[in-house]
Amino acid sequence: MAIRVLPREVVDRIAAGEVIERPASVVKELVENALDAGADRIELELEEGGRALIRVVDNGGGIPAEELRLAFTSHATSKIRDAEELFHVASLGFRGEALASIAAVSRARLRSRVPGGEAAAEVQAQAGECGEPAPAAGPEGTLVEVRDLFFNTPVRRRFLKTVRSEVGQVAEWLTRLALSRPDVAFRLQNDGREVLRLPADGGLAARIRRLFGPEIANRMLPVDGASGPMQLAGFVLPPGVDRPDARWVYLFVNGRFVRDRTWLAGVREAYRGLLLRGRTPVAFLELAVDPAEVDVNVHPTKEEVRFREPSRLFALTLRGVSAALGRVDLRPEIHDARTAAAEPGAPGPRHRARRGSDRPLRPDGGSTPSSGRCAEETTEERCVREGPELPFGGSSAAGPARQFLRTYLMRELPGGLEVTDQHALHERILFERIRSRLAHAPLPVQLLLVPEVIAVGPRGQALLEGARGRLESLGLRFEPYGPDRIAVGGVPELLRKVDPGRLVADLLGFLEREEGCGALEAISDELVATLACRGAIKAGDVLTDGDIAALLEQGEAVARSPFCPHGRPVTVHVAVGEIERWFRRGV
Amino acid sequence: MEFTSNRRKLQEALQLVGGVAMLRTVKDALQSVYIDARPEGLILKATDCEVGIEVRIPDVTVARTGVVLLPAAHVMGIFRELSEPEVIVRSDGSGSEILSGRSRFRVVELDAGLFPGLPEFPGVLAGRVATADLVGMIRHVVFSSAEERTRYAFDGIKLEVCREELRMVSTDGKRLSYYRMPHIQQEEGMREALLPARALGHFGKALVGEGVEADLAVEGNRFGIRSQNVVLYCQQIEGSFPNFLPLVEKELPHHVMLDAEELLRALRRASVFAVAEARVVRLRLGAGNLNVRSNPVEQGEAETDVAVEYDGEPVELAFNPDYLTDYLKLVGANRVRVDFKDEQTASRWSVATTPSDEARKGELLYLVMPVTR
Numbered sequence: 001m002a003i004r005v006l007p008r009e010v011v012d013r014i015a016a017g018e019v020i021e022r023p024a025s026v027v028k029e030l031v032e033n034a035l036d037a038g039a040d041r042i043e044l045e046l047e048e049g050g051r052a053l054i055r056v057v058d059n060g061g062g063i064p065a066e067e068l069r070l071a072f073t074s075h076a077t078s079k080i081r082d083a084e085e086l087f088h089v090a091s092l093g094f095r096g097e098a099l100a101s102i103a104a105v106s107r108a109r110l111r112s113r114v115p116g117g118e119a120a121a122e123v124q125a126q127a128g129e130c131g132e133p134a135p136a137a138g139p140e141g142t143l144v145e146v147r148d149l150f151f152n153t154p155v156r157r158r159f160l161k162t163v164r165s166e167v168g169q170v171a172e173w174l175t176r177l178a179l180s181r182p183d184v185a186f187r188l189q190n191d192g193r194e195v196l197r198l199p200a201d202g203g204l205a206a207r208i209r210r211l212f213g214p215e216i217a218n219r220m221l222p223v224d225g226a227s228g229p230m231q232l233a234g235f236v237l238p239p240g241v242d243r244p245d246a247r248w249v250y251l252f253v254n255g256r257f258v259r260d261r262t263w264l265a266g267v268r269e270a271y272r273g274l275l276l277r278g279r280t281p282v283a284f285l286e287l288a289v290d291p292a293e294v295d296v297n298v299h300p301t302k303e304e305v306r307f308r309e310p311s312r313l314f315a316l317t318l319r320g321v322s323a324a325l326g327r328v329d330l331r332p333e334i335h336d337a338r339t340a341a342a343e344p345g346a347p348g349p350r351h352r353a354r355r356g357s358d359r360p361l362r363p364d365g366g367s368t369p370s371s372g373r374c375a376e377e378t379t380e381e382r383c384v385r386e387g388p389e390l391p392f393g394g395s396s397a398a399g400p401a402r403q404f405l406r407t408y409l410m411r412e413l414p415g416g417l418e419v420t421d422q423h424a425l426h427e428r429i430l431f432e433r434i435r436s437r438l439a440h441a442p443l444p445v446q447l448l449l450v451p452e453v454i455a456v457g458p459r460g461q462a463l464l465e466g467a468r469g470r471l472e473s474l475g476l477r478f479e480p481y482g483p484d485r486i487a488v489g490g491v492p493e494l495l496r497k498v499d500p501g502r503l504v505a506d507l508l509g510f511l512e513r514e515e516g517c518g519a520l521e522a523i524s525d526e527l528v529a530t531l532a533c534r535g536a537i538k539a540g541d542v543l544t545d546g547d548i549a550a551l552l553e554q555g556e557a558v559a560r561s562p563f564c565p566h567g568r569p570v571t572v573h574v575a576v577g578e579i580e581r582w583f584r585r586g587v
Numbered sequence: 588m589e590f591t592s593n594r595r596k597l598q599e600a601l602q603l604v605g606g607v608a609m610l611r612t613v614k615d616a617l618q619s620v621y622i623d624a625r626p627e628g629l630i631l632k633a634t635d636c637e638v639g640i641e642v643r644i645p646d647v648t649v650a651r652t653g654v655v656l657l658p659a660a661h662v663m664g665i666f667r668e669l670s671e672p673e674v675i676v677r678s679d680g681s682g683s684e685i686l687s688g689r690s691r692f693r694v695v696e697l698d699a700g701l702f703p704g705l706p707e708f709p710g711v712l713a714g715r716v717a718t719a720d721l722v723g724m725i726r727h728v729v730f731s732s733a734e735e736r737t738r739y740a741f742d743g744i745k746l747e748v749c750r751e752e753l754r755m756v757s758t759d760g761k762r763l764s765y766y767r768m769p770h771i772q773q774e775e776g777m778r779e780a781l782l783p784a785r786a787l788g789h790f791g792k793a794l795v796g797e798g799v800e801a802d803l804a805v806e807g808n809r810f811g812i813r814s815q816n817v818v819l820y821c822q823q824i825e826g827s828f829p830n831f832l833p834l835v836e837k838e839l840p841h842h843v844m845l846d847a848e849e850l851l852r853a854l855r856r857a858s859v860f861a862v863a864e865a866r867v868v869r870l871r872l873g874a875g876n877l878n879v880r881s882n883p884v885e886q887g888e889a890e891t892d893v894a895v896e897y898d899g900e901p902v903e904l905a906f907n908p909d910y911l912t913d914y915l916k917l918v919g920a921n922r923v924r925v926d927f928k929d930e931q932t933a934s935r936w937s938v939a940t941t942p943s944d945e946a947r948k949g950e951l952l953y954l955v956m957p958v959t960r
């Protein structure tokens with residue numbers, strides 16, 4: 001066969017293949033465009049996981065009607081003008097290739113209206129052929145619709161995975177983008193169901209909490225450091241919150257998600273000796289650096305970059321993360337009682353100021369995919385006003401505790417008053433115990449005399465079946481029963497008193513959420529949290545003095561996070577100084 | 588209305604009657620006790636519409652007949668403070684005075700016309716049993732029922748009168764009590780009822796030392812027990828109850844005989860380490876020996892050996908210790924026979940019969956499902 005120059009449409013399709021691999025890559029490109037256009041609200045809708053439709057709507061700067069067609073043209077971009085600027089790229093896009101590539105393998109529609117513009121205009125493109133712009137009705141900002149992805153490249157289309165898995169990939173990309181821009185609100189729907197909703201957040205910490213839930217957010221350790229032109233910031237999680245793969249190391253350079261071996265190696269190095277083999281820490285790190293220090297034009301998807309001084313980055317990361325890990329004493333801080341006694345007027349050992357001011361309010365649990373809702377709490381969510389600090393008094397000197405409102409345990413500690421939520425504390429104790437137990441053995445199962453048959457629907461049945469391994473290790477025994485029911489033959493011993501129907505409903509709730517966003521997977525912990533919540537004593541339960549003492553004692557034995565697994569505080573301390581202030585004493 | 592009564596008798600009756608108020612937690616402040624003073628004695632009544640109780644106190648001195656409706660919680664609170672042997676209750680239409688020794692209390696009366704009254708005693712007699720037997724029977728089944736219902740009405744107790752036998756079954760899905768009382772006086776036809784466990788438990792207390800025999804009656808969804816001075820009513824509860832008979836009657840290939848008190852002691856020791864997240868004890872059976880040990884946990888472990896009659900293969904069964912101790916406490920100083928198959932199926936516990944107590948009346952069979960991994 002003679003050498004020939006390929007026709008343009010073939011070139012386009014080959015090029016498209018490099019950038020556009022699956023719905024998630026379309027989403028990534030479109031969302032990047034929206035962010036480049038200055039949008040602060042981005043809505044994403046999928047049908048069939050993006051196979052049938054991907055629609056991205058933003059409220060950014062828009063495209064003038066006369067430039068609409070150019071947007072679909074290869075190598076047409078508004079973001080750089082010449083090769084020189086390629087070395088100072090500050091935007092996410094710069095190749096001018098994404099929209100053209102997308103249009104080459106789908107039926108696309110682009111509608112846009114610039115702020116203050118009279119009306120919107122739109123163009124349609126299909127398999128690389130772009131139509132004429134026409135006036136249209138639409139709000140300020142841009143809408144891009146991509147239908148029938150890969151309709152003209154059947155092989156690609158066949159490689160698409162299940163809806164669930166495509167949505168999972170989209171959610172993962174959206175997670176990365178959302179972490180890079182906490183100030184932007186995002187929403188993702190698939191087939192009319194909301195998968196993810198992120199209101200604009202105050203900062204990275206708040207965004208992490210919203211995406212990954214309190215289990216992660218409450219244990220984050222702040223990282224920061226600088227070296228030459230590089231500024232490193234973000235959070236890492238202590239050992240114990242580690243994962244089997246590196247997906248949980250989120251690295252961003254100037255707001256761009258990247259994968260970088262050297263950088264990842266720096267993170268791992270900081271954890272050397274702290275993790276089991278094969279485990280990777282959880283980290284969220286942002287690098288701010290002069291764009292001239294990094295070459296982003298290495299790979300078509302722009303995920304790989306090249307640093308001018310990789311060793312500097314390695315060293316900076318190692319130092320910053322080690323400091324974060326080493327600086328924090330993981331055990332409760334014990335305050336010396338004598339100090340408080342010696343200076344009765346001194347404003348006792350009050351809450352230490354938290355690093356960073358963006359310690360967030362508890363997000364509105366309902367809409368956040370990974371924030372668990374405590375089943376015990378039926379009233380409206382309470383807000384955590386401030387993360388309570390670790391106990392400031394030695395408990396050996398604690399006074400006897402009393403129950404208050406059948407809900408709180410109060411006792412005197414040197415330096416102040418400690419108020420504990422009995423349910424939250426017990427829940428936390430059970431949570432830690434179950435989790436540590438699960439690490440080496442499944443939970444015991446209380447078998448049932450007669451199986452409980454529970455209607456879960458065919459989808460529910462499939463979901464439960466898919467999670468069988470995990471559910472069995474938590475102590476649930478079940479078999480399919482007809483097409484849409486299950487027969488529960490055993491329940492976690494801990495939850496022997498809980499109605500199996502309710503338990504299964506709770507578990508299904510989590511599995512459904514998880515299905516929507518495979519990426520956001522603090523789910524195992526969430527399942528454990530459900531068990532703990534269901535098994536724990538409740539607010540309103542009367543406790544004997546013995547119960548109270550035992551509970552508080554057990555509470556001290558577990559590695560205590562100051563929050564219950566659902567993010568509510570367990571214990572709040574009121575310092576003597578605070579109380580004295582109420583009475584205007586000793587000020 | 589005015590009468591003089593033995594203080595302790597009246598107090599006990601008030602506790603039983605007023606106790607109906609405590610069966611349901613809602614509206615308990617509104618619960619009231621109706622007192623009817625007649626020439627032949629007092630009749631105390633209370634109802635929460637689903638459960639009703641009536642207690643007669645024959646030997647009181649009624650100076651003036653009449654009725655009053657008093658708030659149950661207040662009156663019971665007052666009686667708790669009294670210690671003199673006698674008490675006088677006197678009503679003037681707007682309030683009642685309670686006089687005892689040198690104390691005087693005044694309680695606002697409620698409008699007696701508002702008392703809903705008790706339903707008629709069910710007309711169809713199902714059978715007649717010795718009250719003491721009935722009390723024992725209730726005690727042996729109530730503890731196995733659940734507080735809440737699942738798909739099944741596990742908060743209920745199934746009662747059957749059939750083949751001259753009175754049977755009661757209760758279960759929470761993990762263990763089951765099945766009590767058979769043979770040779771009762773059965774009326775025409777077979778009767779069954781599903782009764783709220785909490786109410787039946789209360790009835791058991793009300794019947795202690797009460798007369799010689801009690802009538803059981805069922806009609807429609809109403810159920811009643813009547814003895815000499817106590818009349819008890821409740822409505823049947825709705826819901827399904829699993830068919831338990833195949834479970835109770837199942838052939839189980841192995842058995843072991845042991846001393847209930849010894850096992851109870853061993854279980855208590857092992858339970859020290861049966862922590863909340865895994866309340867499990869392991870029973871390891873070998874020839875002539877039962878090793879009772881806690882599931883090893885961080886906090887520690889405990890084990891005790893108990894001599895038993897067993898000559899089968901070694902086997903290990905695991906249980907929630909509470910399910911076993913609940914039963915063993917009821918059994919007292921007796922030998923117990925445990926029939927079982929394997930570590931996945933229910934074991935059946937019963938008091939080992941010796942020839943001398945062939946004539947013993949009722950029998951409790953207790954099933955417990957094991958815990959596995």
Ligand SMILES: Nc1ncnc2c1ncn2[C@@H]1O[C@H](COP(=O)(O)OP(=O)(O)O)[C@@H](O)[C@H]1O
Binds near residue numbers: 092
């Ligand atoms: N959502 C949007 N809002 C405003 N302009 C957009 C949007 N999407 C694309 N554009 C315009 O279309 C051009 C081409 O986009 P694209 O093909 O993704 O290339 P690139 O982002 O690399 O410039 C962009 O440079 C930009 O001017």
Ligand SMILES: [Mg+2]
Binds near residue numbers: 033092093096099
């Ligand atoms: Mg772009």
